[in-house]
Amino acid sequence: MAAVTQPGPGRPRLGPRRRAGGTPRAEILDAAAELFTTKGYASTSTRAIADAVGIRQASLYHYFAAKDDILDVLLDLTVTAPLTVAAQLAAAAAPAAVRLYALAWYDVRQLAASRWNLGALYLLPELRSERFAQFRARRAELRGHYEQLATEVAAGDSTAAPAAGAPELAFRLVETVIDIRSDAGIAPAALEHTIPETVLRMLGWSGSATEIRTAASALLDALPVDEIQLAQMPEHQQ
Numbered sequence: 001m002a003a004v005t006q007p008g009p010g011r012p013r014l015g016p017r018r019r020a021g022g023t024p025r026a027e028i029l030d031a032a033a034e035l036f037t038t039k040g041y042a043s044t045s046t047r048a049i050a051d052a053v054g055i056r057q058a059s060l061y062h063y064f065a066a067k068d069d070i071l072d073v074l075l076d077l078t079v080t081a082p083l084t085v086a087a088q089l090a091a092a093a094a095p096a097a098v099r100l101y102a103l104a105w106y107d108v109r110q111l112a113a114s115r116w117n118l119g120a121l122y123l124l125p126e127l128r129s130e131r132f133a134q135f136r137a138r139r140a141e142l143r144g145h146y147e148q149l150a151t152e153v154a155a156g157d158s159t160a161a162p163a164a165g166a167p168e169l170a171f172r173l174v175e176t177v178i179d180i181r182s183d184a185g186i187a188p189a190a191l192e193h194t195i196p197e198t199v200l201r202m203l204g205w206s207g208s209a210t211e212i213r214t215a216a217s218a219l220l221d222a223l224p225v226d227e228i229q230l231a232q233m234p235e236h237q238q
Contacts, residue, residue, distance in 0.1 A: 025063045028064065029070065031053045032070045033074055037116045037121065071121065072132060072135060077114075079135070079142050083141060085102075086103055086146075094219050097207065100196075100200065101199075101215075101216040102217075102219045103145065104170070104199050108187075111175070112189075119181075122139075147168060150199070154167060154203045154204060173195060193209070193213060197209050197212075200212070
């Protein structure tokens with residue numbers, strides 16, 4: 001008797017592959033990211049996402065049980081890699097100013113360069129619900145890394161008094177790249193360094209911008225790249 005081949009999940013797609021991503025799951029995330037950020041979360045249905053991918057709505061449910069599950073993964077993608085970097089930087093033998101610059105540089109770059117402006121989803125009223133409590137906790141954890149490093153810079157690496165509330169503002173300043181993308185469509189490449197340097201300046205740091213950029217670059221290059229890249233991949237989110 002001939003062997004029976006088990007079919008894959010869902011029915012065959014309705015047309016040729018049309019989205020970014022190497023798997024149907026990644027394609028769904030890409031389509032949802034585009035629709036959520038351009039049409040609005042509330043206005044986007046799972047049917048619209050499936051249509052954008054070129055699959056049936058029933059096939060989408062093999063990967064995500066509900067629309068908020070898709071949103072949860074997309075949100076998590078914005079903090080997973082920075083959290084990985086922040087944890088590694090916390091253990092690095094480098095001055096706090098260099099570590100803070102490196103974290104802000106990495107974070108600004110990933111927020112500015114992502115295919116869709118996922119940070120804009122932070123303002124959704126749905127995020128206040130218990131459903132997204134885990135994401136809010138992870139974002140708060142990332143904010144805590146910023147505040148810890150900023151406090152260290154203000155206490156030990158500064159030659160002038162920091163601006164009032166500066167440690168709490170460091171994280172918020174990094175996230176201004178989200179609004180810049182929303183207003184301009186793209187974020188100028190110069191922000192990768194303008195924002196990290198501004199963060200340090202408001203903490204009272206007065207060192208050389210060229211020197212700290214070089215030191216932060218070397219520090220980031222020394223981190224386990226494979227781990228960071230893996231954290232950025234949609235397939236890594238289970």
